Amino acid sequence: MREIKPNEPLVAALAQWIEDHLDRDIALPELAERSGYSVWHMQGVFRATTGMAIGRYIRERKLTEAVYRLRNTDNRIIDIALDYGFNSQSQFTTLFKKYFGVTPQMCRNNLSLALRLTAPLSYV
Structure with a gap:
């Protein structure tokens, strides 16, 4: 144990x-x-x-959840950005690209991209 x-x-x-x-x-x-x-x-x-x-943990969790939304919904990128508390699509795209190395649109268009996603913390 x-x-x-x-x-x-x-x-x-x-x-x-x-x-x-x-x-x-x-x-x-x-x-x-x-x-x-x-x-x-x-x-x-x-x-x-x-x-x-x-x-950093909060930011990475928000970006990770945004990846799931980009890949599994047709929601507009601006709506996803605002839903996760980013001030604008521009701010979201800048942080997204800095963290993942691709834009949100590239992530949406290429589902085979391997991205470093941050899982929720778990202490079980």
């Missing part, structure tokens, strides 16, 4: 809350309030437990 790290239950709860709210802007102060810690401390706990900054 795997040993549970001291902060895993907190990080798991934060990750679940993030999953439940990927469709909107997630403000770190709001997330910190849920954790009961300061933003600075919550970020440190998250990074120490997962090896990843919480802001």
